[in-house]
Amino acid sequence: MAADAPSSIAPRLRWSLFTVLCVAGVFNAMDRPIIAILKPDMMEDFGWTDSDFGDLAAVTQFSAAFAFLFTGWLVDRLGVNRSMQVGASAWSLAAMAHGWALTTWQVVAARVGLGVTEAVQTPLTIKTVATLFPPDKRSFAFGFATMLAGAGTIAMPFVIPALALAVGWRGALVAGGIGGFVSLLAWMWLARGVAGLNAAQGAEATAVGAGSAPYGAILLNRQTWAIVVAKALSDMTWWFINFWLADYYRKQFGLSTLELAVPLAIAFAGSGLGALLAGWVSTRLLEAGFSPNRVRKGVMLVCALIVAPLPLVLQLGGFWPVAVMIGVVMAGHQGFSLSLFSTITDVVPGEKVGRVTAFGAFMGNMGGVAISLVAGRVLDAGLGYGPLFAFAAASYLVALAWFQLLLPEIRRPVSDTELFD
Numbered sequence: 001m002a003a004d005a006p007s008s009i010a011p012r013l014r015w016s017l018f019t020v021l022c023v024a025g026v027f028n029a030m031d032r033p034i035i036a037i038l039k040p041d042m043m044e045d046f047g048w049t050d051s052d053f054g055d056l057a058a059v060t061q062f063s064a065a066f067a068f069l070f071t072g073w074l075v076d077r078l079g080v081n082r083s084m085q086v087g088a089s090a091w092s093l094a095a096m097a098h099g100w101a102l103t104t105w106q107v108v109a110a111r112v113g114l115g116v117t118e119a120v121q122t123p124l125t126i127k128t129v130a131t132l133f134p135p136d137k138r139s140f141a142f143g144f145a146t147m148l149a150g151a152g153t154i155a156m157p158f159v160i161p162a163l164a165l166a167v168g169w170r171g172a173l174v175a176g177g178i179g180g181f182v183s184l185l186a187w188m189w190l191a192r193g194v195a196g197l198n199a200a201q202g203a204e205a206t207a208v209g210a211g212s213a214p215y216g217a218i219l220l221n222r223q224t225w226a227i228v229v230a231k232a233l234s235d236m237t238w239w240f241i242n243f244w245l246a247d248y249y250r251k252q253f254g255l256s257t258l259e260l261a262v263p264l265a266i267a268f269a270g271s272g273l274g275a276l277l278a279g280w281v282s283t284r285l286l287e288a289g290f291s292p293n294r295v296r297k298g299v300m301l302v303c304a305l306i307v308a309p310l311p312l313v314l315q316l317g318g319f320w321p322v323a324v325m326i327g328v329v330m331a332g333h334q335g336f337s338l339s340l341f342s343t344i345t346d347v348v349p350g351e352k353v354g355r356v357t358a359f360g361a362f363m364g365n366m367g368g369v370a371i372s373l374v375a376g377r378v379l380d381a382g383l384g385y386g387p388l389f390a391f392a393a394a395s396y397l398v399a400l401a402w403f404q405l406l407l408p409e410i411r412r413p414v415s416d417t418e419l420f421d
Contacts, residue, residue, distance in 0.1 A: 014132045017190050021128055022145045024088050024183035026152030028121045030176035031095060031114055033156040036246045037260060038169040046104050050247075054376020057243045058369045059108055063115030065365035068122070072358020075123040080131055081191050085184065087120030092180030094118075098173035119361065126357040130345045136286045138345050139295075142338045143279020147272040154265045154272070161258050218355055223347050226406035227356070231340055232363035233399035237307065237392040238333050239368030241267070244375055245326065248385055253319050263323040267330050274331020278303065278338050292346050293410040296339045300403070303339070304396035306332030311389040329392075336396055340403075346410055 009017075035042070039053060048056070075083045094113040101107045129141045163172040218224050249255045249263055278299050285295045307329050313322045340360070348356045375388055 009132065013190065017187065018128060018132060018141065018145070019148070020183055020187045020190060021084065021125065022148040023152075024084070024180060024187065025121050025125065025145070025149055027095075027176050027179035027183060028088075028091050028118050029149065030152075030156065030179070031098075031118075031173055032242050033264070034160055034169065034172050034176070036243055037156070037160050037257060037264070038164055038172070039247060040250075040257065041164065041169050042107075046107070048104075049376075050379045051376040054243075054372045054374075056108065056111060057239075057372040060111045060115040061239065061365045061368035061372060063112040064119045065362045065369060067116040067119035068358040068362035068365065070358075071119045072123045072355035072361075075120065075127050075354035075358070076352065080124065080128050083120060083124050083127070084187055084191075087117065087124055088180050088184040088187070090117035091120065092177040092184070094177070095180065096174045096177035099170045101170065119358070119365075122361040123354040123358040126341055126344060127354045130353045135345065136283060139282035139286070139338065139342045140279045142341055143276040143282075146275030146279075146334050146338060149272065151272055154268045156264070156268075158261045158265070161261070164257075218352060218359065222406045224356055224359065226403050227340055227343060228360040228363040229406075230399040230403040231337075231360040232367040233395045233402070234333065234336050234340070234367075235364030236367040236371040237329075237395050238337070238364075240371045240375060240388060240392060241326070241330065241333075243372060244385075244388075247379075252322075263319070263326070266323045266327045270327025271330035271334050274303075274328075275334035275338050277331070278335030282339070282342065291410075292343075296343050296346070296410055297400070297404065300336050300339045300396075300400050303332040303335035304400050307336075307396045308393050310393040311386065314386055314389065332396070336399075343407075343410055347407075 035057070042048065043053065046052075071087075074086070078086065091114065094110065094117045097113060098107070098110045101110045125145060129138050129145075133141045160172055163175055167175070245267060246260050246264060249260055255263070282295050282299055285298075286292065309325070310329050313325050316322050316325065341357070344353060344356055344360070371388075378387055379385075
């Protein structure tokens with residue numbers, strides 16, 4: 001897979017392209033903190049309950065989940081450059097469509113459109129990493145991407161209330177769409193004439209053209225199921241925190257929308273720093289000669305143990321210890337997720353990276369659907385956050401046990417025939 005990286009692209013241009021892609025990803029995901037932070041405004045406008053809000057989150061996740069079954073194929077088929085052009089245009093338009101949503105069903109339609117189009121970003125990012133970077137550098141690239149995403153999310157609790165005050169929650173979502181188009185223009189300027197970013201060529205193009213649509217060989221493979229089920233279990237916690245953390249802080253500490261900025265910033269700072277640290281450590285260990293199997297699973301075990309004490313936040317009396325602990329938990333999640341994505345680039349042939357990544361994202365989003373539906377009903381039933389935190393604490397250890405059971409040894413390089421035929 002090292003051959004996938006176009007040798008004609010200078011290192012500075014590679015990192016510039018990848019940085020622009022990551023910034024586009026920040027605008028791609030901007031709707032999530034907007035919805036979470038401005039939940040009271042939307043609930044007041046439409047008369048929603050917690051269950052209604054959970055259902056809205058589930059609809060978004062559900063639409064994104066099924067879209068991943070097609071976006072992975074699309075990215076493998078079109079290549080990095082064309083996928084970026086199609087994807088960023090589509091998700092930016094979908095975000096801007098929220099500006100005209102005046103009823104609940106119009107909001108639902110906008111959320112479905114956004115969920116479907118946002119699903120390009122994950123397989124596009126993994127495909128870009130596999131295309132631009134050699135194997136031992138990919139963990140750091142994933143960490144860098146997550147750090148930038150975290151930095152963008154850190155800014156959101158400070159930016160979103162100001163945007164909402166000036167233009168309302170609809171206008172805040174429109175602003176995200178505008179940002180997506182700006183980042184697309186920057187990408188097109190940098191990518192002009194870079195042939196290595198277009199659809200796969202040579203032998204890989206033949207493989208993609210002949211068999212890119214069917215998922216059959218991928219779905220029959222143990223390595224695929226090791227990755228995607230672990231992704232589903234761990235992503236339940238990620239989506240739970242993304243959609244419900246602001247609500248927890250409001251109920252537990254009585255914070256206003258403006259006061260949410262600092263604790264949410266701490267949480268997503270932990271997310272970005274955790275990914276960067278996990279990526280850096282993984283890269284250094286791989287360069288030092290440790291096997292991918294030891295590095296990936298070692299990082300995943302440490303991260304799972306970091307998340308395990310999450311239920312203790314309910315016993316902590318002060319706001320600041322809770323905020324810091326949530327930040328540490330978010331760091332653990334991102335280190336775990338980074339190792340799963342890195343495993344894809346370790347064991348999956350280049351022409352199938354987009355589809356395996358997308359199927360993993362499908363399973364992760366289905367986990368998000370499940371936790372969104374359950375969380376709203378648990379809270380409406382008066383059970384509080386205890387059962388939800390307890391599940392989150394165990395989810396990573398269960399995911400790692402499953403991963404080890406189905407993939408006892410991570411090896412690279414692995415031929416396409418050995419893995420998928």
